[in-house]
Amino acid sequence: MARVRYGARTEAEIAAARTASAKLPDIWSTGVVAVWESDPDAVAAVLPPPLKPTGRPLVRVNISKVDLPGYPLGAGSFAVAAAHDGVEGWYPLVMPMTHERALIGGREVFGEPKKLGEVTVERDGLVVRAALARHGIAFVEVRGAVSGDLPLPEPARKTDFYFKFLPAVDGSGFDAHPVLVHCVRNERVRRLERVTGDVVLRESMYDPVADLPVRELVEITLGEKTTDQTGRVAERVSAQALLPYIHQRYDDPRQILDGPPEGSA
Numbered sequence: 001m002a003r004v005r006y007g008a009r010t011e012a013e014i015a016a017a018r019t020a021s022a023k024l025p026d027i028w029s030t031g032v033v034a035v036w037e038s039d040p041d042a043v044a045a046v047l048p049p050p051l052k053p054t055g056r057p058l059v060r061v062n063i064s065k066v067d068l069p070g071y072p073l074g075a076g077s078f079a080v081a082a083a084h085d086g087v088e089g090w091y092p093l094v095m096p097m098t099h100e101r102a103l104i105g106g107r108e109v110f111g112e113p114k115k116l117g118e119v120t121v122e123r124d125g126l127v128v129r130a131a132l133a134r135h136g137i138a139f140v141e142v143r144g145a146v147s148g149d150l151p152l153p154e155p156a157r158k159t160d161f162y163f164k165f166l167p168a169v170d171g172s173g174f175d176a177h178p179v180l181v182h183c184v185r186n187e188r189v190r191r192l193e194r195v196t197g198d199v200v201l202r203e204s205m206y207d208p209v210a211d212l213p214v215r216e217l218v219e220i221t222l223g224e225k226t227t228d229q230t231g232r233v234a235e236r237v238s239a240q241a242l243l244p245y246i247h248q249r250y251d252d253p254r255q256i257l258d259g260p261p262e263g264s265a
Helices: 011-021 040-045 100-110 238-248
Strands: 028-035 058-066 073-084 087-097 115-116 119-124 127-134 139-149 156-164 177-199 216-236
Touching: 028 040, 028 127, 040 100, 058 119, 058 127, 058 139, 073 156, 087 100, 087 119, 087 127, 100 115, 119 139, 127 177, 139 216, 156 238
Parallel strands: 087 115, 087 156
Antiparallel strands: 028 058, 028 216, 058 073, 073 087, 119 127, 127 139, 139 177, 156 177, 177 216
């Protein structure tokens, strides 16, 4: 009988897959990063417990093209500064990806809020444009011109915070305790340029990032970087405390068989 491809893998095949995934080569990306100060109350409002605001209400958008061999990827992240248990990092609200392959692994393994979307990174001479779009709306756009080289930073260790959970089968709460994940990335940069420009946030009912306005632009950069990624469960979190925030993960609250929190419009 010909092999049934949906059948069970052998132990040797499983071990080979694990070995291959543990020896991935450096994967470089080219991307635009913009950081700004926003409304402190708005930043605090989007943080599920036990995450807390940092001393500065920062928002960061990262829009990149990733050089995956034979499988180029557009990847984005819109995140707010957050802290947990003495660690400062970023809490992404939405992470558009151009391919399902990148989306599924991040959501299922780490709890990343990835969604399919359009990612644009363009450079024409000194002019730079980068954007994240979903449902026909470019809800974030960064525009500007390269205004000079920047010194390369030392390799850095950065942390993102994610909540990993499964909505309950019966539509009430979760199937198991949700967990808070610390995802640690070791980042190396081989090129970095300053961009003089601005950030445009457009209204979208699916990606309401316009609620986190640009009060003061901190920086815009264009760079080439590579990172690795490891995660760990930091703690189990209160299901009741997290439930009012899980609509962040979906375009429609009915996808989780639950309505919005009481008092919502």
